[in-house]
Structure formats: C-alpha cells, structure tokens
Amino acid sequence: MLYREAGQFKTSYAADQQVFxxxxxxxxxxxALVVAFLVVxxxxxxxxxxAILTPFLIxxxxxxxxxxxxxxxxxxxxxxAAFMAVGAFAAYNFVLRVPDMPILLAxxxxxxxxALIGIVxxxxxxxxxxxxxxxxxxxxxxxxxxxxTHFPWFSNYSTSGVISAQKMxxxxxxxxxxxxxxxxxxxxxxxxxxAAKNMVRSSVGRAWMxxxxxxxxxxxxxxxxxxxxxxxxxxxxxxxxxxxxxYAFAYLGTVEPEGFxxxxxxxxxxxxxxxxxxxxxxxxxxAAFIVLLPIFLNTMAPLLEHRLGLQLPxxxxxxxxxxxxxxxxIFFLAVEPHGLARLWQIGKEKLRLWPFPH
Amino acid sequence: MSFFFEVLIGGLLSGVMYSxxxxxxxxxxxxxxxxxxAQGAMVFLAALTFVGLREMGIDFWIAFVITLGVMVVLxxxxxxxxxxxxxxxxxxxxxxxxIGLTFVIEGVAQLxxxxxxxxxxxxxxxVPLPWIxxxxxxxxxxxxxxxxxxxxxxxxxxxxxFSRTRIGRALRAVADDHQAALAVxxxxxxxxxxxxxxxxxxxxxxxxxxxxxNGVQFSLTFLALKALPVLxxxxxxSVPGAIVGGLIIGAAEKLAExxxxxxxxxxxxxxxxxxxxxxxLLVRPEGLFGEKHIDRV
Numbered sequence: 261m262l263y264r265e266a267g268q269f270k271t272s273y274a275a276d277q278q279v280f281x282x283x284x285x286x287x288x289x290x291x292a293l294v295v296a297f298l299v300v301x302x303x304x305x306x307x308x309x310x311a312i313l314t315p316f317l318i319x320x321x322x323x324x325x326x327x328x329x330x331x332x333x334x335x336x337x338x339x340x341a342a343f344m345a346v347g348a349f350a351a352y353n354f355v356l357r358v359p360d361m362p363i364l365l366a367x368x369x370x371x372x373x374x375a376l377i378g379i380v381x382x383x384x385x386x387x388x389x390x391x392x393x394x395x396x397x398x399x400x401x402x403x404x405x406x407x408x409t410h411f412p413w414f415s416n417y418s419t420s421g422v423i424s425a426q427k428m429x430x431x432x433x434x435x436x437x438x439x440x441x442x443x444x445x446x447x448x449x450x451x452x453x454x455a456a457k458n459m460v461r462s463s464v465g466r467a468w469m470x471x472x473x474x475x476x477x478x479x480x481x482x483x484x485x486x487x488x489x490x491x492x493x494x495x496x497x498x499x500x501x502x503x504x505x506x507y508a509f510a511y512l513g514t515v516e517p518e519g520f521x522x523x524x525x526x527x528x529x530x531x532x533x534x535x536x537x538x539x540x541x542x543x544x545x546x547a548a549f550i551v552l553l554p555i556f557l558n559t560m561a562p563l564l565e566h567r568l569g570l571q572l573p574x575x576x577x578x579x580x581x582x583x584x585x586x587x588x589x590i591f592f593l594a595v596e597p598h599g600l601a602r603l604w605q606i607g608k609e610k611l612r613l614w615p616f617p618h
Numbered sequence: 619m620s621f622f623f624e625v626l627i628g629g630l631l632s633g634v635m636y637s638x639x640x641x642x643x644x645x646x647x648x649x650x651x652x653x654x655x656a657q658g659a660m661v662f663l664a665a666l667t668f669v670g671l672r673e674m675g676i677d678f679w680i681a682f683v684i685t686l687g688v689m690v691v692l693x694x695x696x697x698x699x700x701x702x703x704x705x706x707x708x709x710x711x712x713x714x715x716x717i718g719l720t721f722v723i724e725g726v727a728q729l730x731x732x733x734x735x736x737x738x739x740x741x742x743x744x745v746p747l748p749w750i751x752x753x754x755x756x757x758x759x760x761x762x763x764x765x766x767x768x769x770x771x772x773x774x775x776x777x778x779x780f781s782r783t784r785i786g787r788a789l790r791a792v793a794d795d796h797q798a799a800l801a802v803x804x805x806x807x808x809x810x811x812x813x814x815x816x817x818x819x820x821x822x823x824x825x826x827x828x829x830x831x832n833g834v835q836f837s838l839t840f841l842a843l844k845a846l847p848v849l850x851x852x853x854x855x856s857v858p859g860a861i862v863g864g865l866i867i868g869a870a871e872k873l874a875e876x877x878x879x880x881x882x883x884x885x886x887x888x889x890x891x892x893x894x895x896x897x898x899l900l901v902r903p904e905g906l907f908g909e910k911h912i913d914r915v
Contacts, residue, residue, distance in 0.1 A: 336710055384896060388903055391653050391713050395846050396899070399892035406889050410882065522843075526717065533714060575733060582725030589718030593711055594703035 263611035279457055296446055301439045310438040310511075312551060317442075317449045318506045320547035323531040324456050324540060325499030330529070331538035332460055333492035334472025335385055335393055339400035340500055340528045345520035346374040346404060347501030348423075348508035349414050355426045356416060363428045363435075367448065367505045374501025375494040377404065382493030386486055389475075401522055408517035415517075422516040425509040441510040448506065452499060457540045459495070468492050469538075530585060534592050536601025545600040554581050624758075625876050626869055631762035633848075633868020634769045635831070638824040640845040640852065640860040641773065642817045647854045648780075649789040649813035651709060651796075652701065655716040658842025659723035660818060664689055665825030665834045666727050669736040682822075689818025692723070697810045705796070724839060735835035740826060765827045769861075772823060776816075777857055789813060793855065847895035853905025862906060867891045 268283050270276040280286045304313060326340050351370035355361050381400035385393050408414050408421070415423050428435040428444065435444045459465050467488045470478035475485050508515045527550060535546020554577075561577045596602055639661060646654040667688050671681035700715055780786040792799040792809045800806055828838055845864075852863025874890045898905075 336713075384899065388899055390710055392850065392899060392903070394710075394713070395850055395892070396896055398843070398846065399889060399896055402889035402892060406885060410885060529714070529717070575728065579725040579729040579733075582721045583729070586718040586721030586723075586725065589721070590700050590715050593707075593715045593718070594700075597707075597711065 262614065263608050265612075279454070279461070293450065296450075297443070301443060304442075306438050309442045312555065314438070314442050314445050314511050315507075316547055316551045317445045318503050318511055319528065319531060319551060320544045321449045321452060321506065322500050322503035322528050323535065323543035323547050324453060325496045325503060326528050327532050327535075327538065327540070327543050328456065328460070328468070328499065329492050329496035330532055331536075331542075332465060332472065333468040333489060333496075335382075335389070335489060335492060336391065337397040337496070338394050338522070338525050338529065339381065339397035339404075341520040341522065341524035342401045342404035343374045343378055343497040343500035344504030344507060344524070345408055345517055346377050346497075347371060347504030348515055348520070349408055349517075350374065350501065351505035351509065352423045352425060353414065353416075363430060363509075364448075367502055367509075370505040371498040371501040374504065375498040378493045378497025378500075379490055382490050382497075385489045385493065398522075401525060405517045405520060420516065421518075422514055423508070424514045425512075428509055435510075445506050445510045448502065452502065453540060453544075456499070460540065464491065530589055533589055534599050536599030537597065539598070539601035541604065542599050542601030545604070549600065550585075553584065557581055557584065622873075625872050627758055628762075629869035629872030630865050631759070631766055631868070632872065633865040634762070634766045634861075635824070635828060635864075636841075636844055636848050636868055637861045637864025638765075638769050638772070638820065638827065639841045640848040640864055641776070641857065642820040642824065643842075643845055643849055644852075644855065644857055644860045645776070645813055645817045645820060648793045648857075650701065650810050651793060652712045652716065653709065653854070654719075654817070655713060655842060656696075656719040656723055657817065657821060657845070658839045659720040659727070660689065660692070660821035661825040661828065661841055662834075662836070662838040663692070663723050663727040663825075664818070664822040665738065665829035665838055666731045666736070668822065668826060669738045669829060669834045670731045672738070673736065685822055686819060689822055690815040693814025693818045694811045697807065697814055701810060702807070720839070720842075724836075728836075733836060735833045736829075738826065738829040738834050740830045761831065765831075768823065768827065772820065773857060773861055776820075779816075780857065785809075785812060844891070847891035849905075850895040851898055851905060853907045856905070856907035859905055859907035867894070870894055 263282075263284050265282045265284070270281075278286075280289060300313065301309075322340060322344060325343070326337060329335050329337050347370040350373035351366045354366040354369050355363065358366075377400070381397060384396040388396065412418070412421075415421050428441075430444075435441055460468070467478070467483045468491075470481070470483050471485055471488050471492075478488075479485055504520070512519075531543065531546035531550045533546070534549050535544070536542025557577050557580055561580070592599055598605075639657065642657040642660065643654060646652055646657070664685055668681055668685045671684055672678070676684070696719060700719055701712070704712055704715055780789065788799070788804045788809055789812075791802070791804055792806060796806060799809075824841070825834075825838065828841065832838075848860060848863040848867045850863075851866055852859025852861070871887050871891055875887050878890075879886050
C-alpha cells in the first residue's frame with residue numbers, strides 16, 4: 261500500500277527514463293537529502309558529525325568506487341586503500357605545490373591521479389581474471405604504500421612521512437568546523453553518488469555488467485572488453501581517489517601512507533559485500549553498517565561488563581569485532597549474496613501489499 | 619662472489635619456508651578449487667595453540683597431537699559451516715568467504731590465547747653450520763637446513779599421497795569436477811574434510827618453523843601474503859610448483875633487496891615478489907607448473 265506504484269503513468273520518454281521511476285523513491289531520496297543537508301547539521305553534535313557521519317560518507321564514496329569495479333564490472337580488487345592513498349597524497353601535493361589551487365579542483369585532480377594509477381594496475385586484467393587479478397591489485401596495494409613511504413617528495417620531506425592536510429577554502433569560505441566539513445563531504449558524495457547511479461544504468465554501466473556476467477558473450481555483441489575494463493578501473497579509482505582526498509582533508513586531517521593498509525582495503529571490500537554487490541544504495545548501507553558496528557560493540561561491552569559484574573579480558577572488543585566481521589561476511593555470502601540492499605528490495609516488495617493481503 | 623652465494627642460499631632457504639605456507643594453499647586449491655586466504659591465519663592459530671600448550675608445561679609431542687586435533691576440528695568445521703552452504707558458487711565468492719574466515723580465526727586465536735608475542739624453542743639451534751663456514755666462509759644456518767629437510771620430507775610424502783593412494787586420487791578427481799566425482803561415488807564432504815585437515819597439518823608444521831624462527835606473533839598471518847606470489851609463479855594446483863616458486867621468490871627477493879634495494883631506498887621486499895609474479899603472469903598466466911585452463915580474457 262505504502263509502496264504501490266499503481267496510477268503512476270509514464271506519458272513521456274523522459275518520465276520513463278528517470279533515475280528513480282517510482283514516485284515514492286523520488287520522495288524518499290529527496291527527503292533523505294533534505295534531512296542530510298538541513299536537519300542533521302542542526303541536531304547532530306560534534307562527535308556524531310566528525311567521528312561517525314563524515315567517515316560514513318567518505319567510506320560510502322570509496323565503497324561506491326569499489327562497487328563499480330567489483331560489483332558492476334566483476335573485477336575483484338584488494339587495492340582500494342592504495343587508490344585512496346594516491347588520492348590523499350595527490351590532493352595534498354596539488355594544494356601544496358600549485359599556488360592558489362582551488363580545493364575542489366585539487367580533489368578532482370586527485371581523483372584523476374588515482375584513476376591513472378588505477379589504469380596502470382588494471383592493465384593485467386586484460387590477461388588475467390579472478391583471484392589472479394586480486395593478487396595483481398595486492399601488488400598495487402603494497403607498491404603504492406611503499407612508494408609513498410620511500411620517496412619523501414610525496415610527503416614534502418616530512419621526517420615521519422605524515423602529511424597534514426591544508427585548510428579547505430572555497431571562494432574565501434573556510435571549511436574548518438565539523439559541520440562545514442560534513443557538508444562539504446556530503447555535497448561531494450551526493451553529486452558523485454548520483455553520477456554513479458546514472459552511470460551504471462547508461463551504456464557504460466550495461467557494458468560493465470555484460471563483461472561481468474560473461475565476457476565472451478559481451479565481446480560477441482560488440483563490447484570491447486579491454487576499454488570497458490580499463491574504464492571500470494579508472495572510474496573506480498577516481499571515486500576511491502576522491503574518497504581518499506576527503507579522508508585526509510575532511511576526516512583525519514593528518515594521514516600517513518601506512519594508514520592506507522590492507523586492512524582498510526578489506527574493510528571497504530566488506531562494506532561492498534555486506535551492503536550489496538552491484539548496488540549504489542548498498543554501498544551506503546554497507547558503509548553505515550561497518551562504521552557503526554565497532555562503535556556499537558565498544559559501547560555494548562562495558563555495559564555488559566557492568567550488568568554481569570564480570571571483568572572482560574582486554575582487547576576483547578577488537579577481537580570480537582574481527583570475529584563478528586568475519587562471520588557476517590560468511591553469513592552474507594552464504595545466505596544473502598546481494599547484501600543489505602537485497603533485504604531493502606524484499607522489504608519494498610512486501611510494502612507494495614502491506615497491510616492488505618492482496 | 620662468496621657474498622652473492624651467501625645471499626642466494628639464504629634466499630633459497632627462506633624460500634623453502636614460503637613454500638611450506640604455499641603448500642597449504644595448493645592442497646586446498648587442488649582438492650576443492652577454493653583459494654584459501656585463511657591459510658596464513660591457520661598458521662598463526664596453529665603456532666599460537668602449540669606455543670600456548672607448551673607454555674602450560676605440556677610435553678612436545680602431546681602438544682603437537684592436541685594442536686593437530688585443533689587444526690583437524692577447524693578444518694572439519696570450516697567444511698561444514700563455510701564451504702557446504704557455498705557449493706557451486708563462483709570461485710571468487712569462496713575466496714571472499716575465506717577472507718571472512720581469516721578474520722574469524724584471527725579473532726578466535728587472539729581471544730583464546732593472548733596477542734603477546736611468544737618465543738618458541740624447537741631445540742634446533744640457529745647457528746651457522748661449522749663445516750660449511752670453515753670450508754667456504756659462508757654462513758648457512760643449521761635451522762634453515764633442518765627446515766629445508768622437513769619441507770622436503772613433507773613434500774615428498776604429500777606428492778606420494780596425491781599420486782599413489784586411493785584418497786589422493788579421489789582428491790584429484792574432486793578437484794577436476796565436483797559433480798563427476800560425486801557421480802562416481804566419491805563422498806565430497808569427506809574428501810573436503812580430509813583435505814582441510816591435511817592443510818591444517820601443513821599449517822602446523824609451517825607455524826612451528828616460522829614461530830621458532832621469528833617468534834609467534836600476529837605477523838605470522840601476513841605469511842599468506844608472502845605465499846601469494848609464490849603460488850602465482852608456481853601455479854595454483856602444483857605441489858612442485860609451490861616448492862620451485864618458493865625458491866625463486868625467496869632467492870629473487872633477497873637478491874633484489876641486496877642489489878637493487880639500495881638504489882631505490884630499500885624495503886622493496888614487500889612488493890618485489892608481487893611485481894615479479896605479475897611480470898611472469900603476463901608471459902605465462904598458468905604459472906610454471908599450473909594446468910593450462912585459466913580463462914584468457
């Protein structure tokens with residue numbers, strides 16, 4: 261009942277080709293945007309903005325990037341963090357070395373740098389696939405972190421290899437408080453997410469999915485696997501690069517190459533799997549889940565300790581986190597391979613009829 | 619020249635250790651087509667359990683048997699809980715599932731034991747062999763030689779197991795085609811249970827040797843990452859490939875570190891094997907000894 265599309269007739273091609281063809285979806289997305297842009301900055305406190313919401317948005321962006329590559333184009337990548345690192349360090353260097361560099365242009369150029377690196381490490385995908393390719397992307401992971409550590413030029417000869425992101429300013433307006441950083445991240449993520457949503461339903465996205473589902477068949481119907489895969493690598497890396505730049509500029513402030521380690525790559529892969537492989541909405545759900553779960557565990561453990569009156573061993577929550585993450589991955593792969601996004605889909609189907617039986 | 623050979627032999631011997639880890643991957647891949655990312659975590663769990671039992675004052679062999687039991691149970695549980703629901707899924711899904719398994723094993727291992735580094739003493743001394751250093755002036759460790767010997771015994775017995783026994787043939791049949799193997803009456807679940815148990819045994823041996831060498835600590839889990847280029851070089855389904863690949867990677871890594879490293883600032887051990895493996899992959903995608911059925915794109 262709530263979600264019934266009856267009576268919504270399409271009378272023009274434009275109406276038929278909307279991003280969200282159902283009115284309820286449009287209202288829902290608009291409401292979500294209004295809440296995110298207007299309500300959240302008013303009600304959320306500093307902790308929520310800077311420790312939960314901003315990282316959530318940034319991880320969601322990186323997850324969209326990986327989802328484009330893994331979910332839509334079917335190429336598993338374990339080097340997401342490396343592309344984020346490229347983005348972070350590129351943005352830093354562009355702002356540092358180019359006088360009067362607009363910050364948004366720096367972010368875009370950071371994405372482009374990451375895309376170029378992504379293309380280089382995507383080249384093996386022309387010859388190999390599956391986990392051979394996954395191993396190739398691991399090479400990217402180790403090589404990029406090593407290069408950023410060993411060539412001090414990247415970190416402007418800082419002795420510890422740590423970079424401090426510069427101040428963000430657009431047309432004289434400084435983005436320095438948590439609210440402003442949140443709004444900047446939100447704007448960038450919203451624009452890129454809508455772009456991604458459009459991309460995956462365009463000819464480009466269809467070509468990716470065709471290559472993912474069966475590359476020989478895709479080649480037969482005239483999709484060239486080579487440029488298609490490289491484009492997926494480039495766009496995916498672009499998203500990860502921008503996410504990395506935001507990670508440094510809007511979230512942490514100071515980053516070091518070692519921060520972009522394999523664990524971060526895995527974490528983003530987990531967001532893709534739990535959120536939903538091949539779904540933009542799923543990227544947000546997965547990112548929210550993985551960002552919130554450790555916080556939930558960390559607040560629950562002392563409560564439990566207090567309630568039961570027993571002393572839990574130190575490091576329990578971090579180990580518990582590992583176990584819960586791992587089990588969830590196995591659970592989702594076995595039971596619901598399309599993740600939280602699929603659960604949402606099922607919920608929508610149910611809502612079409614609810615509360616009436618027919 | 620003597621220095622070159624010392625580096626080379628040191629590299630080859632550390633390559634043997636990589637081979638030991640890679641062997642566990644190959645076993646599981648051969649029998650179930652699963653690329654088991656959790657092998658490194660299994661090595662960690664085995665070493666941690668063994669050292670934990672030893673520190674409780676349990677006799678060497680009893681501790682060995684108990685740890686082996688733990689690894690067998692882990693293998694059987696993995697088969698039951700992780701793999702059985704995922705039968706007939708794409709390989710890449712199974713691979714991601716083993717990444718999840720890695721996290722579970724790491725978490726459990728550190729929860730049950732602690733996350734402190736431990737020392738493990740196997741009673742083998744890590745000193746240069748006197749007769750080699752006397753005659754040639756090179757330092758070759760007794761420990762490395764012993765490890766190489768153990769690896770050789772392990773590989774020979776596994777090769778015999780795979781080619782000569784009934785179970786070994788069943789394993790290869792399962793690896794070839796799950797459904798055909800089922801059709802001729804091979805119990806798939808038993809076979810997988812066996813192979814995960816054997817992989818657990820290999821993990822135990824690797825864990826003990828690595829643990830004695832570098833201490834039992836969390837970094838043991840990164841061994842999985844060291845073994846990946848070895849596998850690519852040697853081919854995923856070849857036991858000899860794992861050995862030869864390990865030797866090549868070990869030697870190349872050490873030589874590169876000594877001769878190329880200083881030019882670019884050192885520390886290239888982390889990625890050099892990967893780049894080597896990748897270059898190799900472009901020429902020969904199935905690895906040195908791998909079967910030629912990788913889908914070319």
